[in-house]
Amino acid sequence: MSSQLETLNSSIDEVAALFDVQLNDAPAPVEEREALKAAPKFGTVFSDHMARVTWKDGEGWTARRVEKYGPLQLDPAAAVLHYGQEIFEGLKAYRHADGSVWSFRPEENARRYIRSARRLALPELSVDDFIGSIAALVRTDIEWIPTGDEAALYLRPFMIATEAFLGVRPALEAEHLVIASPVGPYFSGGVHPVNIWISQDYARASRGGTGEAKCGGNYAASLLPQIQAAREGFDQVCFLDGQADPAIEELGGMNVFFVKANGDIVTPALSGSILRGVTRSSILQLIKDRDINVTEEHITLASLKAMLESGEIAEAFACGTAAVITPIGRLADHDFDVTINGGEPGKTTMDIREELTDIQNGRRPDRHGWLTRLA
Structure with a gap:
């Protein structure tokens, strides 16, 4: 059975619905998208959209949206460029045999994101907003999810300090974003040491x-x-x-x-x-x-x-x-x-690897409730 994410105060549907979806006016043509999905290279091709939430001191997290993937506009004095105030995460969305889309333990990534933000003196994003931003993006760009053995949509949430100032103190403005990249098997030609x-x-x-x-x-x-x-x-x-x-x-x-x-x-x-x-x-x-x-x-x-x-x-x-x-x-x-x-490769190593990838891709029972349905 899938996890019901007791850490969420609302259902994933409710949280994802908070994100205003502004569709890309020039998405990749279907033929181009399918060609890129057929031979994905890790972290070099990205889907049409990105999720975004804005934070300002005194206002909190606002302006939840999914928008066109594209360059960020940053002031040259943005804190991230001078003091390295940024964090990120990495997880995947897997399409199962029945067409449904799942992520693997996203609440754990959300908790680590909170710990990382605390250490870097960045604002802490709730588990709701973290998983909601992922779900909103995956649902918008669901056609970018590749199929095949160990294929997935790699998700990269990240947070940057955007306030323009030169001075060593925590920034008063930040952005949380999520981008997505279709990926295939990490090892071409099979797993090798x-x-x-x-x-x-x-x-x-x-x-x-x-x-x-x-x-x-x-x-x-x-x-x-x-x-x-x-x-x-x-x-x-x-x-x-x-x-x-x-x-x-x-x-x-x-x-x-x-x-x-x-x-x-x-x-x-x-x-x-x-x-x-x-x-x-x-x-x-x-x-x-x-x-x-x-x-x-x-x-x-x-x-x-x-x-x-x-x-x-x-x-x-x-x-x-x-x-x-x-x-x-x-x-x-x-x-x-x-x-x-x-x-x-050792037998124990490969046995554990097979079990873990089978769980992630829905080929074995999820005994620990690690899978969360996104779409």
Whole structure:
């Protein structure tokens, strides 16, 4: 059964109806839209509309609307451009076999959006408005949702500080927007393991910083290490916590899990500088459902190296909204280089990935009430 979203004060229909829909006067021609949906590239093609809500100090959130997708008009002194006051989220809308459209745990994204806003001193958007803005946009651009294995409409809610001023204080004006991009399978040609470089030169975030918030600065900080890893022949970077005895935290945009040879599974414990991944928490539940022993631990780099070199770790994978679950085939840094499971996807990894994607796409029962119908 689907979630009834006890966090919503009103039904999704009621909340979505609050958004004034102003249709695009020049939408993409049907033939062009269908061609783009047939071969979508992640984050490069966008639907005809975007959802938007405006906030001003003293007035709150007003002017809920869906409008034509297009450039934003910002004053050169807008706070977001100078002080990085912005946050974002990422989730998907899935078309099921009967034509209905669903999202996966959107209330969790809404709660994380609230936490991120609080950390960045931005106004907090209610769960109602967050899910309502998504539903309003999806219903308007429902024809942009692709079909096929692991195809979906990727949704990007984001909030920016728009007040024009130069001064270090929270902005008094902001905008919440949602844009949508049709996407296909993250891996073309099937799921394949990625090679991960462990960075000891750069940290993604620090204790007391913004690591737990989903904000652009965290991702900007990961780009230079990513470039360096690519030069070494690696796909992604795994970051450490920057302490004297460094511990594993997460990749630039994904959480990480390790499957031991005895079947147990371990993942880094949330520390305040690790993103609280919605996919991560869902995987933890699915592992527990299988009666597999799973623990959240402080995993030092030294202990990880010892487990890898002794063969105690049999599989490793990363997880996030875009790729769902990504097998890790190789881990390395300046001091070691270990291939995991012969560089092939592990059985446990792929079994959990299949179960999770089946739930998201309506192919398996939703035992935990994670799915919410949008249209």
